[in-house]
Amino acid sequence: MNNGKEKPKVIVLGGGVAGMSAAHELMERGFNVSVYEAKSIPGGKARSMTVKGSGTNGRKDLPSEHGFRFFPKFYKHITDTMKRIPYNYNKRGVFDNLIEGTNLGLAFFDRAMLPFVTEFPTTIHDWKTMLTSLFDNHLGLSKEDVEHYVERLWQMMTSSDIRRLLDYQRISWWDFIEADKQSEQFRQVFAGLSRILVAAKAKEANACTIGTVGATLMLDMVTPGGSADRLLDGPTNDVWLTPWHRYLTENGVEFHMEAKVTSIHMKDGEVAGVTIDHAGQTELVIGDCYIFALPVEVMAKLVNEELIKADALLAQLIPLSDSVEWMNGVQFYLSEDVPLIHGHIICMDSPWALTLISQQQFWNNYPLSEYGDGRVRGVISVDVSDWEAPGILFGKPAMKCTREEIRAEVWEQLKRSFNHNGEEVLSDEMVVDWYLDEDIHFPNPHESVNMEPLLVNRVHTWSMRPNAYTQIPNLYLASDYVRTNTDLATMEGANEAARRAVNAILEHYQIDENPCKIWDMYDFDLLKAWRSNDENRYERGLPWNGKIVG
Template identity: 45%
Template sequence: MSTRTPRVAVLGGGVGGLSAAHELAERGVEVTVYEARERLGGKARSFPISTHDGGTVQAEHGFRFFPGFYRNLRETMDRIPRPEGGTVADSLVHTDETLITSTNGPETVSETRTPQTVAEWAEAFKPTIGGGELTPSETNYFLRRLLVLLTSCRARRERELDRVSWWEFVDAEAQSPAYRKHLAESTQALVALQPQRGSARTIGQIYVQLMLDQIDPTRPTEAVLNGPTSDVWIDPWVAHLESLGVDFHTDTPVTSVDCDGDVVTGVELAGDERATADHYVAALPVEVMASLVTPALRQAAPSLAHVERLDTAWMNGIQFYLTEDVPLARGHQAYTDSPWALTAISQRQFWDEGPFDMGADNDDAVQGVLSVIVSDWETPGVVYDKPARECSREEIKTEVWHQLAAHLNRDAERLSEDALYDWVLDPAIVEDGGRMANAEPLLINTVDSLRYRPRAVTEAPNLVLAADYVRTETDLATMESANEAARRAVRGIIDRTGVDADPPTVWDLDEPRLFDPPKRQDEVAFKLGLPHPGEAERGLRKAVRGLWG
């Protein structure tokens, strides 16, 4: 057992880095965090922006979303005290519904709370709202495909389903346009991941978790924050960590990682500074980590050798600040016919339940905030016939507003441009040579990418990873995955240093136990080289379709 408290340098102050610092500091470890940006929180941070008339509003990378299966992150939030009492977890507000709207089909509202009546239970088991466009046979077939995933063993998921796209797994090409729109393509707005590129393993597992969140009364329901993220979560978190002795250095990007053999000896920082520690937690975005992997680091930690093969996409937000509140729905909104795969939420109704005063810094000019996320930056829009990445900031604003209005104002004007006070596009979207560049892209789980992702504990004896590209049970670029990776990283440090403390608890994704017996049967079948029974049925269906042309 070590008699000296280890010094740990955490590289990156996003959710993964702050989570690692939290777990380490609570165990008496000396922690220093180095963050490249001025504000802590990574993609989750919010930041003040000056308006056209000298006021101030809070802007974000995109709205925060907390599904029920975020068990690791919620537990961390429950250990962060708020200035007004209670914990940051108390700042989570449950949503009640999701608005699903189109430009020419029926508009529907789906409940997000746990069903209470027989009719609500029947509705909850529908995989999505198709506005009457989906046939019962299509819905049934989709559920049977999910059942194949639920009864597949871990090895089959990792070695077969990860190498198949979601589009192929659910047979989207052979189904109706409604099936493709409401089921196969719904992933685009969720994780900025085209179904033709996304791993069936990743998308299917998360789809199942979201369904279970709604129908399982033992799980917490979907939630959002009661104020801007930094105000009600990140700032109290940083203050708590400082009270535990964590030292923060912002505006301090890492420029290189030095190694001697298999040991990390230090990191070079901007401004010709250098930091050393006993152990290092790399909590950096995947594109930043990939730029730091030198031959020396690759030799020390071979599992980092293929990080540069991991792909990213754009999923960034734009906030519209309104002179009147437009609630629209007590929850999220999905714009199913928007070429840019828009999702949104009207935040005033949730922020009114918290301590944040929306109009305090703008003379009460702002009465509503419509926060929108653009998930498809490759498809041409309807105003300029250009993808978002080729539009100017002003064109992006105009295009997004037009796509929203085309969905919301079909029968009556619910979104009036007269109420638009100001707008802010995520500052991570920057103009570069006449085109847009993204300073903070999002990792996407493409087909057959699992093998390129390292585990939290690397081969280097003093280097661990706490970021959303790390192999986790959550297996999706989310705050939950970053938090889970941080917990696994800290477990590695405790194991390697002998710190006299219990390791952090790590919660895996929870699936119904009734599927355990068929999973065990499939494990035997997989070892024998046999297909899943559901795939045999699917092969027969494909053969029949082929005979009929």
């Protein structure tokens, strides 16, 4: 029902997770939707790729990823959408292609890998005890180290939303945990975890984001029914993005690939059209309203004087676009499968903050012998989270290395993380092939360029981030930099932003359709009494005290 109103034609600029999510929600509500994506395939940062030319004798090219996919238990928005994407005979669509990772490993240069969680408790008896148990595993931390860190997590979890937003967004995670006053081992473990888990430097990222997300991830591990993480049971395109794209096109969504938006045209305070470079040809695309589902560094370049005149807040996208870091993938294709651990692994001593997963154990329906030249039996999928720290072979940061130097450095850091006491878990002879994320370009021999960096929630950036709606009545924003409950540059944040953009369209055009559901995040439901008391204290100008009453 739309009360007789004609639904506006919606132009979605960007075919990543945010753009596809917006198209999905609009399509289900009967809108005419066209998506314009700069790349040749949809999916954005979530897409998988292939090692072009690697397949021989009729075999498929080797599968590769921008970075391994990670679906924490606290995700609500993107997983809800996945349940509405048909896939074979799955009752819950592509959501049923997610597999629980049963463990999380911590790898070191000087000792064997440690499991972060070996088993989950069956009852909840004391939150602090559960959190403390995570770090009681020979990490070299003192009792005082653990107690201090758990106390900071406890403060974050029992603080009210208003205190988190107005106070903790203004302080770095490093300062919040008072890292300068703690032991060297404390700084290595706890500041390092934030660098690896969310590609954020503890000295730069705000405490609200790092603290709430970190606490939520850890509680997901230790609460009854918890899990370390969830992963897809095949290459991302195969088991998620291609079925999604097919479902949208079959239901009327138009996709225009290799179509890059180059400028935005304004007239009378509204968007009159956008110029698209489509396969080398320039065209003017006109719709009734426009959802810009583009990364912040791309959107910032499109902001012009006319846009700022119509909505001054859009000018903040320009400085916000500097708040990005690199987090890109490298795959090593091995002649034998090396499972390592059933889940993700964090290389704690790696200067490049490597995280990885041994992929084949989760891809049971995708035998690697059918790819490449037939010799591959295992894949180690690695994310490089720190591109600015010097490496151990060449003494250079990753962004200053050549392609081959990146390969050699990452492989060396992996070998030092797993080969101990004469046991060679990873050997040079195992490597059949390797692949570096195609978004890493090498315009000259001395420095690489990342075509798709990752937004980081630095201190004071919340005020720069826009809402999904703007003061321009037919311009909407759907991307991971938009203000959301998720408050993190992830697939979850992108999906939530898209839902908010669609809801704003429904309201502005007075379309009588059910709004997209928006979930609260980081509620810590069992701690509501503490959080309620803290809200009362905040309103009275009092500091956090961690109590239920008083």
